[in-house]
Amino acid sequence: MKERWFPIKQYEVSTLKKGLLILDALRQEEQMTLSHLMTKFSLNKSTTFRLLYTLELMGYVKKVDHVYSLTNKAGMQFNPYNSRLNWLSVPPLYQLSTEVEETAYIGILDGTDVVTAQVIDGTHSIRAHSEVGERSPVHLSALGKVILAFLEKTQLEKILNELILVKNTNNTFVDLHLLKEHLKVILHQGYAIDDEETELGLRCIAAPIISEGNVISAVALSGPSTRLNKKLDKTISKKLIKCSAQISKML
Known part of the structure; x- marks a missing residue:
């Protein structure tokens, strides 16, 4: 049987594409009205309203005095990978x-x-807790540190120059030189560890998610230090790297 090839556009989901275009436009313009978006994308009022209503309902867009803008959930630094990551x-x-x-x-x-x-919650009654949209300084967590370690050098320096090294525990890196050396170790081993740096009694291990040669995010596991102890670091890190590679491949 002869194999058939179809044009890529056949698989596009037009409604999803319109929604992503609106998010991207709001990232660039910061604030837009319904009529502005209608004109920009040549959409009718009903379609534009339904798209904005859905994005608002999902928490990606907020409306104040007839003006729409992105929420923290969408992120002011929105990029096309974010939406794909949420699904994949x-x-x-x-x-x-x-x-x-x-x-x-x-x-x-x-x-x-x-x-x-x-976030996918663990099964234990005593476990790490977080919510979508929660944020913290990048140097505090394994998630942040592994992203930093895999950034392109110029981008890394820019962030480190702007970063305020707040101290959460005695284990937190607050010396910039030591942090830079620590990031070199992370890059070499391929994963990062938060050894009670964010919160005492809590440990976290993270691996980068790479797409087209660039780090775009990170995947992590977190739990009490009594369960997620140092003896498990190698085993857990291998599972994380396998998971991040799977997501990268899907992207």
Whole structure:
């Protein structure tokens, strides 16, 4: 039987594409009215309203005095990978969390913060907690540190120059020189560890998600230090790297 090839556009979901175009436009313009968006994309009023209503309902867009803008959930530094990550990362993230029984996350970079983009809660009654949209300084967590370690050098220097090294615990890196050396170790080993740097009694391990040679986010597991102890670092890191590679391949 002769193999048939179809044009890529046949598989496009037009409604999804319109929604993503609106998000991208709001990222560039910051604030837009319904009529402005109608004109920009040649859409009728009913279609534009339904798209904006859905995005608002999902928490990606907010409306104030007839003006629409992005929320923190969408991220002011929105890029096309974010939406794809939210859909594609769920199955491998769920599988990882179920296997290890700890909370699993996806984190993205936003300025000098890392923002939680996806969460699958662990099964234990005592476990790490986070919510989508939660943010923290990038140097505090394994999620943030592994993204920093895999950034292009110029971008890394720019962020480090703007970063305020707040101290959460005695284990937090607050010396810039030591942090830079620590990032070299992370880059070499391929994963990062938050050894009670964000919160005492809590440990986290993270691996980068790479697409087209660039780090776009990170995947992590977090739990109490009594369960997620140092003896498990190698085993957990291998599972994380496998999960991140799976997501990268899907992207």
